[in-house]
Amino acid sequence: MNQFFRSAAAALALALAASAGWAQAYPTKAIRLVVPFPAGGPVDQTARELGARLSSSLGQSVIVDNRGGAGGLLGADVVAKAPPDGYVLLLSSAGALAIVPHIVPSMPYDPKKDLAAVTQALKVPAVLVVSANSAFKTFADLKAAATGDASKINYASAGSGTTPHLQAELLKREAKLNITHIPYRGAAPALTDLMGGQVDMMMVDIPVALPLIQSGKLRALAVTNGKRIPVLKDVPTVSELGLPKAEAYNWYGVLAPARTPPEIIGKLYSAVGAALHSPELMKQFEQQGVEVVGSKPEEFAAFIAAESQRWGVLAKAVGARME
Template sequence: MNRSLAAFSLVFLNIPLSAWSGPYPERPIKMIVPFAAGASSDMLARTVADGLGSRLGQPVVVENRAGAGGNIGADAVAKAAPDGYTLGIGSIGTHATNSLIYASMPYDTVKDFAPVTLVASVSLVLVVHPSVSAKDVGELIAYLKKQPGKVSYASGGVGASQHLAGELFKYLAKVDMVHVPYKGSAGSVPDLISGRVPIMFADLPLVLPYIQNGALRALAVGDRERSPVLPAVPTVAESGLPDYQANAWYGMFTPAGTPGDIVARLHRETADILKQPEVRKRLIAQGANPDGMPPDAFRTFQRKEIDRWRTVVQAAKIKTD
């Protein structure tokens, strides 16, 4: 009798938690984006959410919860029930560099999340308002050195990818610019195209229409290779700063403790969505590079990003309360 009970207990303990609550999913799923609507993270989230909704048979509702460099939305994901009904889109800020920048964090960047997949990396493009005379990176560096500390550049917030890209540029080019953070990169666009803040390392999907209509001038892209969307625009590395590389990335996370079979299914479905020819074509045309890497590889990638940007954060003395 005791042996039978022990055997039953072992079987019981090895059944995934999700198996006892019925087939997943049984109700709508929430996907939290920690930035404002209109940003690259929002665009990618809605693309994935639409595809997941069709594949899972339940609506996936995108909820924008911006603030504190993305920490408010990311914290909501970290503290949600680990049942697969709350997903989050994370960024280089929320899941890598905010932990290096903020004096205190409401969550642990690594331990409080189960990684699902890297959704996409997004090219950052160095754009200037037409009022800036520089036509290339070399001319921009000369322009900035003539007026140190007098020219401003925009970003989506302290620690955001656009901020880090700007600080890396300052560090390598030995120039001084004034950082102007916004609540999400989309919020910077009106001031950028008006010339109030004339420079930005911007997410390519966000500013591509303004480059195409001449409202902004693209000087270089931050990736190691040129963008297929802007093949005539050189990289920063080939424009005189060979050690330069910066881009944005956005991945999907669930709260730590989410059953492995649910994480595996979310990864499988999301990766399949990102492989669809029409989805890939649309995202690439907007300046995003779809990915879909497995959870373990995404965790390794995340840890490497934390280590990679630590030097820049320390050199630039980026800190915030």
């Protein structure tokens, strides 16, 4: 019996050594970075910038694979079901990980069980915008018009259950606004109608709205960040407006399939962190009003859990649903 256990222990030691050696050699082929949104959007652009730098540091091609649909669910599911070898990764925003699981009756994956956190890449504040032709010059103007039973103020979103929808609902709750939700199929048509005066206001990720603000087509009334954004230095934060609980962010993070070896997770964490903190990307993200994070895997996992709790409660309270 003792001989049996000694043989089993020796076999296990050899297997672990082989696994460690395989992980050290990683990567030996191209890596697929799945983006659960169509090409051209901010998550896709981030993936392509990040992928180019990862290709250089890891010595293998990083191929961006756009798998849009269902609020990020379809792309995340591809990664959740991929082999746990580090060659299929996910770059997702908050929706697929912290919101969609609460508004889809039958989820094909469980973010907690089927995905392994690598790092939170970016923190993306939102900005409250109105048309440049709007009568609302400040948040106080908007609040005065949106308070009381007579309010006819409405707000656009990229769709029910999206991060901008829930950010607006959070602001509505904290500022006690009487505003009506007008969901659209994506941010682009919503912004078009906002600029045209068909809707009154919208919460949107700063990188999406910034060119329209800078070109004079939109007016920014508040940012959801804890401190002022350098590229929008004249725009107050929600905390400055007396609404600290309305502080909220979208965010992007890198994940791998569950059971990916810790050695590979560690190597990816280091590579992604180095890429994010390169002077070129740091400057680019700052100009977009975005903050680089680069958190440790365990920190990102805890952050996802906290965000899921926060947005899940709100999504259910306002009746958000996948359209």
